[in-house]
Amino acid sequence: MERRTYLRSLGVASLAGVAGCLGDGLSGLGSDDSNTVLDPPEEKRGDPSHPIHGEEFPPFSLPDPIAGETVSREDFVGEKPFLMTYFFTSCPDGACPALLLRLRRVQEDAAERGYEDDIALLAVTFDPERDTPETLEQYAVEQGVDLDAGNWHFLRPESEDEAKEVIYDEFGMRYKRIEDTDELAGGTDDANDGEADEDGSDDHGNETDSEHDTHDHGEYTFTHYNLITLVNEDGIVERAYPNAIADREAVSIETIVEDARTVVTD
Structure with missing residues (x-):
């Protein structure tokens, strides 16, 4: 059974169990919006590989090496x-810091408005080797x-194989390891925005407020698309932003912050 079909079946089963209970940059419409806070996005975008509005986010269990604990989806389902x-961290073009900036802005908004204990912010590396x-x-x-806020987790798979199994195969977040940096210089673009084919293109944005390019990039790098996913306390995807920082079809930081705040405080 294909992963998307499986996810839809999970979502239907989950909704049955509880029955007795922006356009730009958004992923395609999901299968059911009866268990979401946000309305379906207006724009349909093909058949993404990652879960979208109304679908259940896949189970996971990954180490947070800084906190010294394991974080799973079940820590949040029914809670936040x-x-x-x-x-x-070796991302050479500012895309990854820009993604984290969006989560950090949500963290700041949560602190300012008093919902910091009611949302979790998860950043998963697909480069555990470095x-x-x-x-x-x-x-x-x-x-x-x-x-110190206690709501942020850096998640690190134990190995490159586990990263691929969880991030690429289960979450449907497309990325590609590039061994030859000359390939990038020759014009290899990011992985696509999550549609069924594995090798597409997408522009990285460069918005960041940090001096990120101080790391040794090593002998390999990654192409990837810039995905942020907002999941509600029932484990159902409210929004998937597959081009969260792209120059074209970009989703504003304000939109992501407002969506997260709405899902938390509704």
Whole structure:
């Protein structure tokens, strides 16, 4: 059974169990919006590989090496929404810091408005080989993340194989390891915005307020699309922003912050 079909069946089963209970940059319409706070997005965008509005987010269990604990979807289902993105600290063009900036703005808004205990912010690395616990902790400081708030988790799969299995296969977040940096210089673009084919293109944005390019990029890098996913406390996707920082069809930081606030406070 294809992953998308499986997700839809999970969502239907989940909704049956509780029955007795922006246009730009948004992913396609989901299968059911009866268990969501936000209305379906206006724009349909093909058949993304990642879960979209109205679909259940896949189960996961990943280490947070900074906090020294394991974080799972079940920590949040029935408790609080979460916002998730994907990154690697050696990202050379500012895209990953820009993604984290959006989560950080939600963290700041939550602190200002008093809902900091009612949302979780999850940043998952797909480069565990280089993103050691020490590197992630340094990166948190560079990106201005408030780890003391207790609502932010850097998640690190144990190995590259586990990263691919969880992030690429289960979450449907498309990325590609590039061994030859000359391939990038020759014009290889980011992985696509999550539609069925594995190798498409998408523009990275460069919005960041940090001096990110201080890391050694090493002998390999990644292309990836810039996905942020907002999941409600029932484990159902409210919004998938597959081009969250792209120059074209970009979703504003304000939209992501407002969507997250609405899902939390509704």
